[in-house]
Amino acid sequence: MTVDAESDETLIARYGRGDAAAFDLLYRRHEMRIWRYLQRNVGNRATADELMQEVWFAVARDAGRYAPAARFTTWLFTIAHNRMIDSFRTNRRQTSLETLGYEAESVVQQLTADPEAGPLAAAVAREQAAVLMGALEQLPDEQREAFLLQVEGDLSVEEIAAITKSSFETTKSRLRYARSKLRELLKECV
Amino acid sequence: MTEVPPGREDSDDVDDLYRRASDLDASRPSDSTRRRILNHAAQLAEQRAARNDAARFGRRRGANQPWWRPAIFGTLAAAALAGLLVTPRFFAPGTPPTATVSPAQSSRPSPASAPPPTAQATRQSPEAAADAQPNSPSPAKAQGNLEPQAFARNAAPSAEPAAEPAAKNAPPMALSGARARSGLVASDRAEDAKRMQAASGAQSAAPPAPAPALAPAPALARAGRAPETSDPAAALRRAAETGDIQQLQTLLDQQPVIDARDADGRTALMLATLHGRGQAVDVLLAHGADPNAADGQGATPLQAAAAGHQQAIVEALQRAGAR
Numbered sequence: 001m002t003v004d005a006e007s008d009e010t011l012i013a014r015y016g017r018g019d020a021a022a023f024d025l026l027y028r029r030h031e032m033r034i035w036r037y038l039q040r041n042v043g044n045r046a047t048a049d050e051l052m053q054e055v056w057f058a059v060a061r062d063a064g065r066y067a068p069a070a071r072f073t074t075w076l077f078t079i080a081h082n083r084m085i086d087s088f089r090t091n092r093r094q095t096s097l098e099t100l101g102y103e104a105e106s107v108v109q110q111l112t113a114d115p116e117a118g119p120l121a122a123a124v125a126r127e128q129a130a131v132l133m134g135a136l137e138q139l140p141d142e143q144r145e146a147f148l149l150q151v152e153g154d155l156s157v158e159e160i161a162a163i164t165k166s167s168f169e170t171t172k173s174r175l176r177y178a179r180s181k182l183r184e185l186l187k188e189c190v
Numbered sequence: 191m192t193e194v195p196p197g198r199e200d201s202d203d204v205d206d207l208y209r210r211a212s213d214l215d216a217s218r219p220s221d222s223t224r225r226r227i228l229n230h231a232a233q234l235a236e237q238r239a240a241r242n243d244a245a246r247f248g249r250r251r252g253a254n255q256p257w258w259r260p261a262i263f264g265t266l267a268a269a270a271l272a273g274l275l276v277t278p279r280f281f282a283p284g285t286p287p288t289a290t291v292s293p294a295q296s297s298r299p300s301p302a303s304a305p306p307p308t309a310q311a312t313r314q315s316p317e318a319a320a321d322a323q324p325n326s327p328s329p330a331k332a333q334g335n336l337e338p339q340a341f342a343r344n345a346a347p348s349a350e351p352a353a354e355p356a357a358k359n360a361p362p363m364a365l366s367g368a369r370a371r372s373g374l375v376a377s378d379r380a381e382d383a384k385r386m387q388a389a390s391g392a393q394s395a396a397p398p399a400p401a402p403a404l405a406p407a408p409a410l411a412r413a414g415r416a417p418e419t420s421d422p423a424a425a426l427r428r429a430a431e432t433g434d435i436q437q438l439q440t441l442l443d444q445q446p447v448i449d450a451r452d453a454d455g456r457t458a459l460m461l462a463t464l465h466g467r468g469q470a471v472d473v474l475l476a477h478g479a480d481p482n483a484a485d486g487q488g489a490t491p492l493q494a495a496a497a498g499h500q501q502a503i504v505e506a507l508q509r510a511g512a513r
Binding site: 032048057060132 | 212232
């Protein structure tokens, strides 16, 4: 694995030596990916905020122990996955269709708040986001997480299998079923 | 990290739709969460930086501490060793032998075939002569009376190529009665030893030889000079010293002061005796040279001849009334 000057691995190594600016760069680079992964898995903004804090606190604490044997994103999403599992174990998934609908509505409201979006585009985005969030909510947890790890973390099947402690074939099936389900649910919007 | 990971399923329209929706999603962590995260990370970074600085400082201290210790102890050890090696030389009773002087340096070439030796070579000669003589006299003997070895071991300075067997053991110009006189010999030896040590810079680590009874003297250098042709007496002494009978006869015909002395009080007869020039001794005695004319140190020709085992000269001197 080659480590270029501004790679994630370089930045986490710099932070491990006490360079706070390196952590800022890393956080801004991966903030939204982790946030979406957490928020769309747990279905609750407050819980996602808590998990977000726990995940990045763990990254900051363990930066000195990070060894570039694996990609930084794999390490990062592994931490996020483990935190989320812990959260699930202690607090049952708090989302329900009602809360998801509320959250989805909130997302749609934020989408339409874009001042540069025209009325038509905002309406389309609102509809697509509502459908997307509804479709994600309808996915089984394992399928949803596998899908989010791939699209948000840009992880391979092998990496997802390792993070979720599943076999390669199981992970591959989860991904296939997730996409098939989403395609079916979103058919009208695509 | 932009490469497509292996095993990645081909993205399809569902992924594209999801990403488009996500790009439009303005949802993000709360500002308070972001602040807490970044502040916490900055705090940890500060602690890490402080630890790293402390570790570097500790390494520097650790690295700086030991370097001067071996330097100081090494210097002290070297000084002690040098002291152990050098100090005994200043308390040595005799002159250390100098093995660096070659026999060629110690023997003066024939005046007829080569120019007189330089002053430096002449000064070195007695050292080499001393080295060449293993039978150095004991201080007690040297102090008591004239020891034959004491004369023999200084023969090298005037070695003439086998003109006479005695030439090899001819006593040097530095042979003086004072060296033979008791009471002064020991102190002279010590002074000579110190002087030679200083001159040689303590080159040799060999133990000093037993105190030489006859140490080099400035007369040796003077003896190696070119003949003082302007002074008939000096020319006479020179001819007697070298055994140049023809020159000796010529000079004697000019009726010089036959017993004129050089700077060390030595007459022509004494010089001829010291260098084993038996024929020159006979000629000088025949022309009335004083057989008892002692040199500046009180040594007589008879004593010098006896010390040099020059039996023929001893007899000639005795016949002439030497005491």
